[in-house]
Amino acid sequence: MKKLLVSTAAFAMMAGMAMAQDVVRLGTEGAYPPWNFINDAGQVDGFERELGDELCKRAELNCEWVTNDWDSIIPNLVSGNYDAIIAGMSITDERDQVIDFTQNYTPPDPSAYLGMSEDVDLAGGVIAAQTGTIQAGYVAESGATLLEFATPEETIAAVRNGEADAVLADKSYLAPIAQEDPDLMFVGDDVPLGGGVGMGVRESDGELRATFDAAIQSMKDDGSLNAMIEKWEVSSTFE
Amino acid sequence: MSCWQTVQDYALRSLGYGERLLPREGYTLCEHFTLIGSGMIWNVYFGAIALFAGFFLATVVALGKGARNPLIRKPSEWFIFIFRGSPLFIQFFFAYFLFLSLKSVSPFFDAFTSAWLGALIVLFLNTAAYSGEIFYGALRSIPKGDVEAADAYGFSGWRRFRKIVWPTMLRLAWPAYTNEAIFLFHSTTLVFFSGFPAWQQRGDALYYANYFADKTFNPFVPYPILAGYFILLTLVVIALFGLVNRRLNRHLPQEARRGLRLRLNVIR
Amino acid sequence: MFSFCSDPSTLEGLRWLSCYLTTVKHANLYIAVGTVLLLLAITAPAALAFGFGGAMAARSRIWPLSWVGKGYIAIVRGVPDIAFFLFFVIALDQIFEVIRHKVKCPDWPDEIWQGSDFVVCQAAKLPLGNSPQWVHDAYGFFLAVLTFAIVFGAFAANVLYGAMRAVPRAQIETAEAYGMSRRQSFWRILVPQMWVYALPGLSNLWMVLTKATPLLFLLGVEDIVYWARELGGTALPRFTDYPHGDWRMWYFLALLVFYLGLTKVSEVALERLMVRLSHGQATTGGEAQRRAGA
Numbered sequence: 181m182k183k184l185l186v187s188t189a190a191f192a193m194m195a196g197m198a199m200a201q202d203v204v205r206l207g208t209e210g211a212y213p214p215w216n217f218i219n220d221a222g223q224v225d226g227f228e229r230e231l232g233d234e235l236c237k238r239a240e241l242n243c244e245w246v247t248n249d250w251d252s253i254i255p256n257l258v259s260g261n262y263d264a265i266i267a268g269m270s271i272t273d274e275r276d277q278v279i280d281f282t283q284n285y286t287p288p289d290p291s292a293y294l295g296m297s298e299d300v301d302l303a304g305g306v307i308a309a310q311t312g313t314i315q316a317g318y319v320a321e322s323g324a325t326l327l328e329f330a331t332p333e334e335t336i337a338a339v340r341n342g343e344a345d346a347v348l349a350d351k352s353y354l355a356p357i358a359q360e361d362p363d364l365m366f367v368g369d370d371v372p373l374g375g376g377v378g379m380g381v382r383e384s385d386g387e388l389r390a391t392f393d394a395a396i397q398s399m400k401d402d403g404s405l406n407a408m409i410e411k412w413e414v415s416s417t418f419e
Numbered sequence: 420m421s422c423w424q425t426v427q428d429y430a431l432r433s434l435g436y437g438e439r440l441l442p443r444e445g446y447t448l449c450e451h452f453t454l455i456g457s458g459m460i461w462n463v464y465f466g467a468i469a470l471f472a473g474f475f476l477a478t479v480v481a482l483g484k485g486a487r488n489p490l491i492r493k494p495s496e497w498f499i500f501i502f503r504g505s506p507l508f509i510q511f512f513f514a515y516f517l518f519l520s521l522k523s524v525s526p527f528f529d530a531f532t533s534a535w536l537g538a539l540i541v542l543f544l545n546t547a548a549y550s551g552e553i554f555y556g557a558l559r560s561i562p563k564g565d566v567e568a569a570d571a572y573g574f575s576g577w578r579r580f581r582k583i584v585w586p587t588m589l590r591l592a593w594p595a596y597t598n599e600a601i602f603l604f605h606s607t608t609l610v611f612f613s614g615f616p617a618w619q620q621r622g623d624a625l626y627y628a629n630y631f632a633d634k635t636f637n638p639f640v641p642y643p644i645l646a647g648y649f650i651l652l653t654l655v656v657i658a659l660f661g662l663v664n665r666r667l668n669r670h671l672p673q674e675a676r677r678g679l680r681l682r683l684n685v686i687r
Numbered sequence: 688m689f690s691f692c693s694d695p696s697t698l699e700g701l702r703w704l705s706c707y708l709t710t711v712k713h714a715n716l717y718i719a720v721g722t723v724l725l726l727l728a729i730t731a732p733a734a735l736a737f738g739f740g741g742a743m744a745a746r747s748r749i750w751p752l753s754w755v756g757k758g759y760i761a762i763v764r765g766v767p768d769i770a771f772f773l774f775f776v777i778a779l780d781q782i783f784e785v786i787r788h789k790v791k792c793p794d795w796p797d798e799i800w801q802g803s804d805f806v807v808c809q810a811a812k813l814p815l816g817n818s819p820q821w822v823h824d825a826y827g828f829f830l831a832v833l834t835f836a837i838v839f840g841a842f843a844a845n846v847l848y849g850a851m852r853a854v855p856r857a858q859i860e861t862a863e864a865y866g867m868s869r870r871q872s873f874w875r876i877l878v879p880q881m882w883v884y885a886l887p888g889l890s891n892l893w894m895v896l897t898k899a900t901p902l903l904f905l906l907g908v909e910d911i912v913y914w915a916r917e918l919g920g921t922a923l924p925r926f927t928d929y930p931h932g933d934w935r936m937w938y939f940l941a942l943l944v945f946y947l948g949l950t951k952v953s954e955v956a957l958e959r960l961m962v963r964l965s966h967g968q969a970t971t972g973g974e975a976q977r978r979a980g981a
Binding site: 252274278317327328 | 523
């Protein structure tokens with residue numbers, strides 16, 4: 181009898197833990213198409229929405245989407261307001277010191293300059309970038325005049341109205357814009373930055389990280405990840 | 420690297436002197452204090468100049484709002500209403516938009532899209548509207564006897580304004596005006612945060628605090644440092660305004676002076 | 688929303704606009720308007736309560752209490768609200784969770800701060816990890832209200848502290864002459880009379896509070912400025928049925944109208960309140976009313 185009680189208690193505890201663990205909250209920015217954006221129905225949509233849902237299905241997790249400002253996306257993960265970041269975040273050493281990354285779900289992909297004319301001086305001109313991105317850090321080091329804006333939208337606007345000669349951002353973000361607007365074009369060579377995009381999790385959350393790692397690996401293995409990348413045109417595909 | 424070296428490298432970084440690249444690793448406390456302190460130069464610059472220039476416009480607007488002629492009164496009223504009625508956040512947005520479009524009209528406006536001039540103009544207009552309302556309130560509460568006495572002494576027009584109305588208005592408005600000054604200095608943190616782009620990583624104190632928070636992902640160090648700097652700045656502002664207040668009230672008997680000091684806290 | 692909205696690409700003019708403005712995404716903007724108004728409605732009395740507590744503490748005769756009150760007023764007033772918002776909400780959230788952690792999981796073996804991570808036991812999480820999204824939203828909203836109330840409470844404390852001292856000394860002396868205790872004269876004489884002195888300052892504070900709401904997105908609440916930026920930004924045809932260029936200007940114009948309207952309504956309401964409060968008071972305004980009535 182006693183044994184039974186103990187095991188019931190243990191079962192109840194495990195069930196409680198499983199229930200608490202079951203909901204995994206995914207944090208994203210919701211302002212970076214095609215990676216993640218809010219669609220007309222007010223839902224998070226985009227490559228990462230589809231990817232995240234598929235990963236959660238494979239890992240048998242119950243996932244919920246949360247949007248958070250880009251600036252505070254890491255502090256809020258670290259203090260436990262959601263459990264993983266899936267927001268087109270490039271894997272960098274700086275970030276890796278504070279959080280852990282899963283393996284990348286897109287290969288390292290170039291950033292690119294978008295400008296109004298072919299003969300932009302990329303080394304000495306005025307280059308716009310979003311504050312706090314790896315591109316902003318790169319421009320500051322390159323010697324060009326860095327012009328920082330809070331949102332990606334404003335960086336494009338700055339090029340259109342002549343405040344900046346070019347903008348440096350992820351090529352996948354710029355490509356649909358360049359397609360739409362005949363005045364804007366890619367300038368110069370692509371710049372390889374970052375180590376691909378991965379999901380960010382807390383350093384103490386090794387288990388969750390392993391779960392997502394395995395799910396990403398299984399999607400890489402059966403080719404479904406490449407298909408998704410092609411569908412959303414976010415980057416090159418894995419070999 | 421010693422702290423003194425850091426100070427030499429970064430103390431004037433916000434103006435573009437010293438080390439070109441911001442610190443990229445380590446992020447010592449010394450670097451935090453130096454760079455955020457360096458950014459304070461801009462906060463003081465925006466606050467001090469906007470306050471000084473705004474003071475004169477505020478006087479004009481306050482007189483305008485009190486004028487009988489609707490051609491003078493209405494524009495003053497609308498000016499105060501619009502700038503007091505909307506968030507600074509939105510004012511910066513529209514100002515930047517406006518300056519951008521003016522720029523395409525004439526190269527004369529080139530400098531206006533830079534924070535040092537464009538944001539300064541917005542802050543100047545903003546504080547002029549807020550102070551204008553304070554001064555207007557003070558104008559209305561000038562004791563009737565003071566003005567009657569001035570008339571009896573044969574003062575009129577400019578002399579009456581300069582010698583009687585204006586000093587009394589200032590005396591009455593000073594406590595509230597002190598608070599407006601504090602608020603203005605606090606508002607200067609919005610310049611690079613939402614309104615104007617930062618050039619070459621030259622920004623104000625909040626910009627650098629944000630930079631550190633972005634790199635270390637720890638908001639609990641840079642923002643409290645920023646807060647500390649602002650508490651100091653606020654204390655300085657209160658002290659300076661207190662000195663002026665003493666001078667404005669120097670003719671009053673000791674008892675009455677204390678009475679005015681007590682009222683310092685009434686508004687805001 | 689409307690039946691003719693099923694294929695937006697065929698629509699034009701007003702019909703297109705009516706469909707565009709009624710997407711679910713736009714509903715978020717309209718909800719945000721409600722959120723902001725609700726926040727203001729809750730924050731104002733909460734800040735007043737903090738202010739009242741602060742002012743009472745500051746004028747207390749027990750020095751540690753008065754020290755705390757004065758310190759609260761001086762420090763919080765000295766810091767720009769943005770700087771406060773950027774770290775205070777996370778700090779507040781962590782403080783709550785640490786307290787719950789200590790109570791609910793007293794024999795938890797691990798450290799709470801592991802390197803840069805902040806980890807409390809599942810039961811101490813706020814809100815609990817498995818609660819539905821609206822609980823998270825409500826909790827975020829609550830934290831925002833609390834932060835706003837603490838910040839603006841300091842300003843309110845300053846105003847009320849001044850107002851309490853502005854009540855003519857003779858009024859208190861009369862109360863004492865009638866044999867009232869310090870507590871009685873405070874609640875029966877000082878508090879009812881101080882509001883008329885505090886109102887100009889408090890109305891000014893209300894105006895400043897309404898203008899601070901665009902900073903709500905820093906506190907994790909998706910406010911009207913957030914949605915205006917989100918909806919107004921360039922919308923490419925690949926990602927929406929309603930593509931458009933950079934329309935942020937129009938959205939901000941709508942916000943401008945909203946804030947100006949809010950200001951106008953507040954001005955009228957506060958003016959009326961002032962007239963009510965002046966009634967029967969020993970001030971110029973009260974005296975004027977008495978004469979007009981007589």
